[in-house]
Amino acid sequence: QVQLVESGGGLVQAGGSLTLSCAASGHMFNNYAVAWFRQAPGKEREFVAANRWIGGTKEYADSVKGRFTISRNNAKKTVYLQLNSVKPEDTATYYCAGDTFVADITKQDEYDYWGQGTQVTVSS
Secondary structure, eight states: OOEEEEEOOEEEETTOOEEEEEEEESSSGGGOEEEEEEEOTTSOOEEEEEEOSGGGOEEEOTTTTTTEEEEEETTTTEEEEEEOSOOGGGOEEEEEEEESSOSOTTOGGGOOEEOOOEEEEEEO
């Protein structure tokens, strides 16, 4: 079993940058698919970015492609989400998720393990 803890959220001005971290505890993390999702007030949780361990495939939502980057450090059991050129519409609670045997890494229903979330607020 894996436990996930996000950190790094905060207040940032539009056009700025922020790095979110997701630290994992427990074994078997290194062969997990990992992903970031976000939920804005009054909206449903949506996919942001994901990284499959096997093959290293990365996927991004169209809304963040070219601005956000997902990466992982298996030695540190940590997943990162680098947010660049942020916009007010990026304001949300960001969640990391992980699991093995994920068929579609963009689908939140595929993940059993979730963090508690970290708030990102972008001011205009």
